[in-house]
Structure formats: C-alpha cells, structure tokens
Amino acid sequence: MRRLVLIALLCLPQLGLAAEVENPLEPSPIWDDLRSSIIGTEDEPAIDPGVLLLDAPKRADNPALVPVHVTQPPGAPAITALTLVIDGNPAPVAAEFTFGPALMPLDFEVRVRVDSYSDLRAIATLADGRKVMAGRYVKASGGCAAPAGKSMDEMRATMGEMRFKKAEESGRDIGTLMIRHPNFSGLQRDQVTLLTIPAEFIQTLEVKQDGAELFTMSAGISISEDPVFRFAYQPGDGPVQVHAVDTESRAWDQSF
Numbered sequence: 001m002r003r004l005v006l007i008a009l010l011c012l013p014q015l016g017l018a019a020e021v022e023n024p025l026e027p028s029p030i031w032d033d034l035r036s037s038i039i040g041t042e043d044e045p046a047i048d049p050g051v052l053l054l055d056a057p058k059r060a061d062n063p064a065l066v067p068v069h070v071t072q073p074p075g076a077p078a079i080t081a082l083t084l085v086i087d088g089n090p091a092p093v094a095a096e097f098t099f100g101p102a103l104m105p106l107d108f109e110v111r112v113r114v115d116s117y118s119d120l121r122a123i124a125t126l127a128d129g130r131k132v133m134a135g136r137y138v139k140a141s142g143g144c145a146a147p148a149g150k151s152m153d154e155m156r157a158t159m160g161e162m163r164f165k166k167a168e169e170s171g172r173d174i175g176t177l178m179i180r181h182p183n184f185s186g187l188q189r190d191q192v193t194l195l196t197i198p199a200e201f202i203q204t205l206e207v208k209q210d211g212a213e214l215f216t217m218s219a220g221i222s223i224s225e226d227p228v229f230r231f232a233y234q235p236g237d238g239p240v241q242v243h244a245v246d247t248e249s250r251a252w253d254q255s256f
Contacts, residue, residue: 025121028087030088038123045131054136055068055071056136058138062146066114078127080126082097083095084096085122086120095217095220100215102209108231109231113143117139118138119136148225162252164256175232184200201246202227203245203247205229205244209239
C-alpha cells in the first residue's frame, strides 16, 4: 500500500506539469456569444493538432506584451487566412491575417494585449475552405489599459521606424520585424494629463518578398505597442518589403 501511495505522489507533479504545458481552451460563454459574428453560421471549427497549434503562456508576465505563437506540423495543409481572437478583450478580434505560400507550413508569432482572463484562439481557413481552430487559456488582466512604455514625445519622434533581422533555421529564413508605434488602444491614459488617449494604431500591414506576399494583417486595438512579428519563410532572392498604414492614414514603407 505504501508503495502505491508513493508512486501516486510521485506522479502528481508530472500530471500538474502536463496540465500546465497543455493549457487548453476552457468553456467560454463569451465565445458562445461571439461565435456567430466571427465565423457566421458554420459549424464550430475542428480542433486538429495535426493542422494547427497555438502556444501562449498560461500566466502572462506582462498583459500588454503576451506572445502568441501559431505553428503547423510539417506536411500540414496550407493556411490562406487566420483570425486571432481574444475572447475577453473589448474588441475581441485582435487581427486578421492572410499568408502567402512562402510561409507554409506556418510558424508565426505576434505579441498582443490581454485585458482579462481569457481564451486566445486562432481560427484558420485552409486552402480547401475548411476551418480549424487552436487556442489557449491565458491568465492576464489590464493589458488594453496598461500605460505606454515610453513618453509621448519619444513615441512621436520614433513612430514608423522599422527594424528587420533574419536568421536561418532548418532550411528556412526566420524574419523578425519590429515597427515603432504606440498602438494606442483608446483605453489608456496620458500619464501627465491623465486624459484618455484616443485609439491610434497600425491598421494594415503588408509584408512581401520581391513583390510576392509573405503576409498581410488587418488589426484592431489588441496588437501590442511597438509590434513585433516573427515568421519563418522560404528563402528568396529579392528584398523584404514592408508597407504599414495606421488609423490616422500615416503610411510607412521600408525595404530590407
């Protein structure tokens, strides 16, 4: 009997660790209300780890900078579009993405704001029209109202600056794109005047290589300040070209 109890106790941390790693979606009354407006009258998208995976921290260190990593296993069917949803945010659709063939199989990361304990879900449209979903439950709160990390003067002076770095991994290029922009959510306060800062964020983003689409984004208020995008893509000969437009119709272009 003692031997059985000891074995059971030794197994408990392992079971807890497994639950921490898996961190699946939880039942969500909010999603029940959102579902029809986001995916229409279609059936609930299938959850298929053989097609789509999403990784995010179970408990976020910083609710305004929560990394979301969407991947596919080798050989998975191509994704043409993806909607990133944060159930508990004031504007739940964080962004809508399209992807070119050079990004398949998908390995894509972006940072978001999370305003309350919430499911994060990626809903992907496959090339054959099917939809699949992956997600995680994330414990974070206050991300949409968290104050900006820099002064207003500094943010205005550097707005639109871009940086891009490239590495190679397993025969693919890994690009990391950073764009300076406060991405104000409309829920933050100026730390000097204490007045609410109007929403002002990068609304559309196009990233191409030698004129061919790598990915596009149509975003809302939930993408983080100074957004960073990390993505794997097939190497090409031409430059990576970036075109960004914010809600004030300011546009920035850069080629790397």
